[in-house]
Amino acid sequence: MTDWTMAFTVFAFGFSGVFITLALLMMAITISGLIITRLSKGKEAK
Amino acid sequence: MAGSFFNTIIFKTGLVHLYWGHVVMWAIGFAFIYLAIKKDFEPLLLVPIGFGIFIVNLPLTPLMEISEGKRELINIFYHYGLEWEVIPPLIFLGVGALTDFGPLIANPKTILLGAAAQFGVYVTFFGALLLGFGIKEAASIGIIGGADGPTTIYLTAKLAPKLLGPNAIAAYSYMAMVPLIQPPIMRLLTTKEERMIVMKQLRPVSKLEKVLFPLIATAIICLLVPDSAPLMAMLMLGNLFRECGVVERLTKTSQNELLNIVTIFLGISVGATMKAEEFLHWHPIYIFLLGLVAFSFSTLGGVLLAKAFNLVLREKINPLIGSAGVSAVPMAARVSQKVGQQANPTNYLLMHAMGPNVAGVIGTATAAGLFLSILR
Numbered sequence: 042m043t044d045w046t047m048a049f050t051v052f053a054f055g056f057s058g059v060f061i062t063l064a065l066l067m068m069a070i071t072i073s074g075l076i077i078t079r080l081s082k083g084k085e086a087k
Numbered sequence: 088m089a090g091s092f093f094n095t096i097i098f099k100t101g102l103v104h105l106y107w108g109h110v111v112m113w114a115i116g117f118a119f120i121y122l123a124i125k126k127d128f129e130p131l132l133l134v135p136i137g138f139g140i141f142i143v144n145l146p147l148t149p150l151m152e153i154s155e156g157k158r159e160l161i162n163i164f165y166h167y168g169l170e171w172e173v174i175p176p177l178i179f180l181g182v183g184a185l186t187d188f189g190p191l192i193a194n195p196k197t198i199l200l201g202a203a204a205q206f207g208v209y210v211t212f213f214g215a216l217l218l219g220f221g222i223k224e225a226a227s228i229g230i231i232g233g234a235d236g237p238t239t240i241y242l243t244a245k246l247a248p249k250l251l252g253p254n255a256i257a258a259y260s261y262m263a264m265v266p267l268i269q270p271p272i273m274r275l276l277t278t279k280e281e282r283m284i285v286m287k288q289l290r291p292v293s294k295l296e297k298v299l300f301p302l303i304a305t306a307i308i309c310l311l312v313p314d315s316a317p318l319m320a321m322l323m324l325g326n327l328f329r330e331c332g333v334v335e336r337l338t339k340t341s342q343n344e345l346l347n348i349v350t351i352f353l354g355i356s357v358g359a360t361m362k363a364e365e366f367l368h369w370h371p372i373y374i375f376l377l378g379l380v381a382f383s384f385s386t387l388g389g390v391l392l393a394k395a396f397n398l399v400l401r402e403k404i405n406p407l408i409g410s411a412g413v414s415a416v417p418m419a420a421r422v423s424q425k426v427g428q429q430a431n432p433t434n435y436l437l438m439h440a441m442g443p444n445v446a447g448v449i450g451t452a453t454a455a456g457l458f459l460s461i462l463r
Contacts, residue, residue, distance in 0.1 A: 043216050052209050055457040062311045062453050063202040069303050070195045
């Protein structure tokens with residue numbers, strides 16, 4: 042007998058968890074990219 | 088006396104223990120070998136898998152049993168490679184050493200397309216439940232939609248080891264059929280104008296960004312989803328080898344010798360789980376059908392999210408790259424390129440599609456980690 046409550050919990054937690062994790066990764070990469078780009082532009086300007 | 092001795096010898100041969108199920112499994116093994124050799128369907132996996140199916144279905148062969156407490160040859164590969172969860176992470180080490188995350192770093196929002204492609208995982212999860220599979224089995228079948236062989240094998244070995252053979256075969260077979268499965272779905276979901284969208288050239292990515300990426304990715308993903316660590320940490324270690332540029336020998340070994348060795352052990356171990364007595368019933372057929380559902384809905388998820396992005400983005404993205412979130416690297420990206428060029432022959436989408444393509448690897452490993460954290 043399928044525990045549908047558990048199944049929907051797995052879906053909700055899993056699918057949103059993937060999005061949240063990858064969204065945070067996306068933000069971290071964007072921010073680090075901006076910082077590194079600014080720092081290298083600053084070095085080139087000097 | 089001579090007669091009974093003769094009978095004893097005869098009964099020690101495999102021939103008298105052969106039954107129709109064995110012959111059917113031989114045919115299945117040979118079919119995979121044929122597809123691998125003649126049609127170039129994932130030959131690195133399907134040749135050893137096909138051969139593993141064949142030899143384990145030769146009766147009385149001391150290959151996969153445990154007799155008198157001692158493991159036989161292929162059972163040793165299976166136990167220490169798969170049950171001990173060593174082989175899939177080592178394959179990910181090689182995959183990381185082979186992967187260029189540059190296109191992803193240059194356009195980070197494409198990471199979300201890799202997440203959207205996990206939609207097929209959960210559609211298939213529910214489909215498997217409706218077909219009568221248990222919740223852990225359904226999760227292991229659903230992950231086929233992530234189009235990642237090592238992740239499928241890793242998760243199945245933990246949650247539903249009896250389904251290892253059919254799940255692995257479904258995953259690798261459909262990965263090889265991505266150029267057949269995806270294009271009709273991509274054309275159905277997009278207009279010709281959308282397929283013709285030309286994207287701006289990706290910005291150059293510095294070496295420092297490429298070196299920091301594996302460290303940042305490992306920290307974020309392993310802190311949030313610790314159960315994904317065996318796969319994610321090895322993927323990013325391999326990538327760090329590649330990008331740091333000072334461990335050329337380790338990079339080459341990870342990309343070549345190590346990857347090839349573990350692929351041999353993986354293929355033969357997976358094939359050897361498919362004994363006739365366990366394989367010949369309806370479940371593998373359901374798994375094959377569910378695999379097709381998985382890939383189709385993963386493609387759909389990626390394309391639809393890319394279209395949704397275009398409702399808010401000033402610089403439009405070509406929605407065809409959304410389908411590359413299905414992490415059959417680099418085949419899904421090449422399919423995006425090909426379908427894009429059919430609409431606009433001057434359009435070059437391959438590098439843009441590589442972003443979601445490699446993001447899909449991360450997304451699938453994350454999805455597997457989340458399944459484990461809830462269900463184990």
